[in-house]
Amino acid sequence: MSARVEVRRLSKAYGRVPALDRVSLSLEPGSTTALVGASGSGKTTLLRCLAGLLAPDAGEILFDGRDVAGVPAERRGVGVVFQSYALFPHLTVADNLAFGLDVRRTSSGDRARRVAQLAEELGLEPLLDRRPGQISGGERQRVALGRALAYRPVLLLLDEPLAALDPNLAESVREALARAIAAERTTVLIVTHDRADALRLGDRVVLLRAGRVEQEGAPRDLYRYPKTEYAASFFGSGALWEVEARVEGSGIVAETPVGRIALPGARPGRLRLIVRPEALSVRASAGTSVTVRGVSYEGDRSRIVFTAGGRDAVVFGPAGLEVAPGDRIGITVDPRFLVVLPEAEAAPSRAASRSQTA
Amino acid sequence: MTGASSEQIRSISAAALLLLLLAVVAAPLAVVVAGSVLDPRLLGLASESWEAGSRHATWFSYVLSLYGRHLARSAALALCVVVLAFALGAPAAYGLSRRKDPFARAVAVLLDAPLAVPGLAVAIGLLLAYPRARASGAALAAGHLVYALPFFVRAAGNALSGGNVPELEEAAAVSGAGRWQRFRRIVLPLARPGLLAGALMAFTISWGEFNVSFLLSTPTTSTFPSALYLTYTTNSFPVAAAATTLFLAAAVPALALLQRIASPEAARFGEAA
Numbered sequence: 001m002s003a004r005v006e007v008r009r010l011s012k013a014y015g016r017v018p019a020l021d022r023v024s025l026s027l028e029p030g031s032t033t034a035l036v037g038a039s040g041s042g043k044t045t046l047l048r049c050l051a052g053l054l055a056p057d058a059g060e061i062l063f064d065g066r067d068v069a070g071v072p073a074e075r076r077g078v079g080v081v082f083q084s085y086a087l088f089p090h091l092t093v094a095d096n097l098a099f100g101l102d103v104r105r106t107s108s109g110d111r112a113r114r115v116a117q118l119a120e121e122l123g124l125e126p127l128l129d130r131r132p133g134q135i136s137g138g139e140r141q142r143v144a145l146g147r148a149l150a151y152r153p154v155l156l157l158l159d160e161p162l163a164a165l166d167p168n169l170a171e172s173v174r175e176a177l178a179r180a181i182a183a184e185r186t187t188v189l190i191v192t193h194d195r196a197d198a199l200r201l202g203d204r205v206v207l208l209r210a211g212r213v214e215q216e217g218a219p220r221d222l223y224r225y226p227k228t229e230y231a232a233s234f235f236g237s238g239a240l241w242e243v244e245a246r247v248e249g250s251g252i253v254a255e256t257p258v259g260r261i262a263l264p265g266a267r268p269g270r271l272r273l274i275v276r277p278e279a280l281s282v283r284a285s286a287g288t289s290v291t292v293r294g295v296s297y298e299g300d301r302s303r304i305v306f307t308a309g310g311r312d313a314v315v316f317g318p319a320g321l322e323v324a325p326g327d328r329i330g331i332t333v334d335p336r337f338l339v340v341l342p343e344a345e346a347a348p349s350r351a352a353s354r355s356q357t358a
Numbered sequence: 359m360t361g362a363s364s365e366q367i368r369s370i371s372a373a374a375l376l377l378l379l380l381a382v383v384a385a386p387l388a389v390v391v392a393g394s395v396l397d398p399r400l401l402g403l404a405s406e407s408w409e410a411g412s413r414h415a416t417w418f419s420y421v422l423s424l425y426g427r428h429l430a431r432s433a434a435l436a437l438c439v440v441v442l443a444f445a446l447g448a449p450a451a452y453g454l455s456r457r458k459d460p461f462a463r464a465v466a467v468l469l470d471a472p473l474a475v476p477g478l479a480v481a482i483g484l485l486l487a488y489p490r491a492r493a494s495g496a497a498l499a500a501g502h503l504v505y506a507l508p509f510f511v512r513a514a515g516n517a518l519s520g521g522n523v524p525e526l527e528e529a530a531a532v533s534g535a536g537r538w539q540r541f542r543r544i545v546l547p548l549a550r551p552g553l554l555a556g557a558l559m560a561f562t563i564s565w566g567e568f569n570v571s572f573l574l575s576t577p578t579t580s581t582f583p584s585a586l587y588l589t590y591t592t593n594s595f596p597v598a599a600a601a602t603t604l605f606l607a608a609a610v611p612a613l614a615l616l617q618r619i620a621s622p623e624a625a626r627f628g629e630a631a
Contacts (some may be wrong), residue, residue: 051532073531086522086529090547100533103543151534 003154012058034202079148087132100151239313257309279337287332393599413537417600428470455519479567499571517552
């Protein structure tokens with residue numbers, strides 16, 4: 001049974017330092033939401049409030065419409081995978097998996113079936129009699145996931161599930177995680193600081209910044225249509241160009257550091273453009289001529305930083321391209337991949353400048 | 359530069375330390391233990407009590423016939439102190455390890471305060487506050503507890519909040535374990551070595567306690583250390599030596615066990631998770 005989770009204007013401060021500032025969001029039953037943000041943005045605080053390990057100062061948390069304010073952690077039916085895994089060192093893998101069943105006095109038949117099922121799903125069968133101290137980091141991660149899933153939580157919370165693993169291991173665990181989540185069909189909230197994990201694992205992505213929701217939406221939308229400069233820079237690299245758009249004929253055009261571009265759908269006036277590397281292409285003998293400032297070789301491509309109109313921007317060149325700082329190259333723009341920021345972005349609020357803990 | 363490496367200096371100072379330890383601790387004990395088994399005439403220590411003691415097979419059986427009750431009383435009292443220290447100290451240690459407010463700090467200071475006060479003052483304070491508690495031995499038990507408790511609470515507190523026990527408790531809570539189940543299934547098993555070390559510490563403190571006991575006991579409640587004092591003041595040396603040896607025989611295994619248990623928990627669970 002997966003719950004619909006609603007968070008309404010949730011606030012929490014540590015002393016005088018606010019960690020969550022009127023955060024509202026809703027998690028659809030069975031959906032997977034990635035909660036992403038820089039460290040100190042309040043992600044972990046929100047997770048702890050949902051788990052019942054921390055009491056918010058103000059606001060509400062509803063599970064299927066029911067306020068859980070007075071419900072202690074042990075009666076919320078929430079599964080948590082802690083960043084450090086927090087496995088019980090004195091219990092075997094099997095007893096760790098079954099912990100939530102044992103405290104619920106599940107019959108021994110049901111217990112055995114569930115442990116066997118989880119062990120199979122997560123590939124833990126050969127390890128059931130081991131202790132956490134005798135298995136690898138990736139294996140511990142899977143035990144922690146199994147322990148949180150065993151009692152069929154209404155909501156599964158994962159705190160930086162891949163942060164402690166080396167990149168190769170993280171890839172296989174990411175797949176195992178996605179499979180297990182799909183098989184268990186519960187509501188899932190994944191806390192992560194890794195934008196790639198957020199975009200890959202979530203049906204929805206919520207970006208927190210200094211205790212507030214900066215933007216939420218589908219992963220593609222957050223990347224393609226960021227509403228703020230912060231969101232744009234969080235989910236991808238790119239230069240910010242301020243341009244003047246004006247009506248010309250039947251369309252809107254703007255003068256940019258790499259020439260005049262048509263901006264269909266934009267409104268005339270001052271605009272801010274996010275120029276992602278994929279909006280630009282290197283041409284041998286076309287486009288606007290710019291000066292290369294730096295090149296870093298990345299194997300399958302080269303990352304080229306160039307200066308145009310007094311601003312820096314990044315473009316990816318094909319693997320075989322031989323350029324060096326000081327060279328002139330041609331740049332063309334594909335306007336479909338340009339991001340036009342809404343004009344009225346609130347000036348970086350006081351929230352952005354204060355120090356944070358979470 | 360001199361030729362001595364830091365390695366040499368370290369081994370030389372270790373040897374010096376060992377010799378000092380032997381001279382200060384082991385040698386006097388060895389003399390006493392030897393005195394309890396050797397013929398006192400060899401040591402030139404024969405006296406009038408030799409006659410009384412000679413009716414017994416050994417000095418030990420003679421001491422037991424004189425002070426067997428004291429020995430039993432000491433053991434009973436030490437066990438009683440262990441139980442009380444556990445009952446009062448484990449919850450106190452648990453609370454103190456979780457709370458960091460002024461009240462908790464005040465309790466912690468209060469617990470340690472008697473250690474800085476002479477036993478004489480503690481004993482007289484107890485006598486004045488609870489004059490009727492002396493005859494039953496309750497004052498005696500309280501006096502021992504005052505000294506055993508801070509050590510127990512320290513050992514137990516480290517065990518109850520050490521490592522990642524608080525985080526493991528949170529993991530248990532979200533898994534559905536209530537307060538009691540968290541304590542029983544997670545905290546207690548993980549803290550067991552520390553609690554056991556604290557209990558043994560309380561036992562050895564009570565077993566060897568003399569100051570407070572001497573003032574708070576009555577002839578019907580006096581303990582073995584008081585008896586030991588009597589043997590030195592009234593009996594001959596072999597009797598006192600035999601009593602001391604008996605006393606050590608009970609304390610040394612407890613201390614050895616304490617050393618074993620106090621080794622890091624990590625060794626029991628392999629690499630910490």
